[in-house]
Amino acid sequence: MPSTRDIRRRIKSVKNTAQITKAMQLVAAAKMKKAQDQAANGRAYAELMNKVLVSLRENAEEGVHPFFNEGTGNKTLVLLIASDKGLCGALNTNLFKALINKQIPGEVEYITIGKKAVQAINRLRRTLVADFPIKDPARFPDVRVVGKFIQDKFRTGEYKQVLVCFNNFINTVTISPTIEKLLPVNPVTLGGKRDWVGVGDGSAPAEAKVDRLYTFEPNAAAVFDSVLPQYVNDTVYQMVLESRASEHSSRMVAMKNATDNAKQMIKDLSLEYNKLRQAAITNELLEITTAKMALE
């Protein structure tokens, strides 16, 4: 049976933990607001860009730009975006699970963003070709480097496709681990919704299927040359933003749960402590009364 002193000590330690998790919750909440706004602001642009390019892909002539077709090689390049820090619930675990469950045929190589992603790839003994540290909050020039690297890799033709595995931010409590095909140009899901369903799954809305013969000014190659690299960079950036928003939301929720649990524990321990104290007092009183009665 624990003594009152033991319980007092435990209460104190739990209180300290609660204080720390509470502080982390507040920090995460502040960062979350910013990250969510950032992700939400860029979403319209990335979605529309994707929509336009996917519709152009149908009309583009064969071989007008390498980003519209699969490479000749059999390899797959996967960009894995995870967080730098832990203590954010099952966020990263769920993401890695989704990646493992997705059976990608052929040889797979990985690019990572975030320390947790590097650790996971090393633990799984997969091939890591590059790791990019990206600060928080994410800045576009940092991400552009990643986009450039992916484009250079894809242009070699060794890779059949480029996939991105990231946490899609839907709302503060719902985050869905998502794997999307970045290259060749494909419809992607951002913010949990695919604004327009693509050609591949045959569910494109009727109006989008109308064959439009676009005129390109000055010509198709020039337009795609200037737009597609930008598209890759923007999309990767948006995916990083979604991941960051997910990370901070997830951490906020995890820390809130931790704080709540600690508070409950303090309550339970205090109850036990008070019971013990009462019992001790009753015991003492009994002893005093019995001693007095024995004397009389």
Add this chain to the structure above:
Amino acid sequence: MPLKLEIVTSEARVFPTKDADGKLGSGMVDSVLLPGSDGELGVLPMHAPLVTTLQPGELRFSIGGKSTDLAVGEGLVEITQEGVRVLTDMAVDADAIDEKAVEEALERAKKSLAELKPGEQQEEVAAVMAMIQRSTAQLHLKRKRRTV
């Protein structure tokens, strides 16, 4: 039949704007005038499908005879018979341009361009050049409006 116009920048949706209830406007306009890669481009309903890159300059659209000017940056334009989609890195309403701030930004950009060595940091040079073009486009629009 009006045209449906959509203008989106990497930061926000510029047009159609949301009304007080947070509902998106219809985005219907009568005509759009925009700076394409091969010169100015006037778009009316039932225009032939066209895709072009957007150059920094002025974009004007009119609704019921009332026209609005925007300064735009580089980007992509998709024109179909039903509408126009503009994707750009900047779109500022003429009234929202702060001339002094833009001038300062232009100065800064020119200064940093002089410091950068061409050929060495291509990406930075390109970014600064884009900044200069954007600022110039804003200034042009603002000054033109004043002289009218």
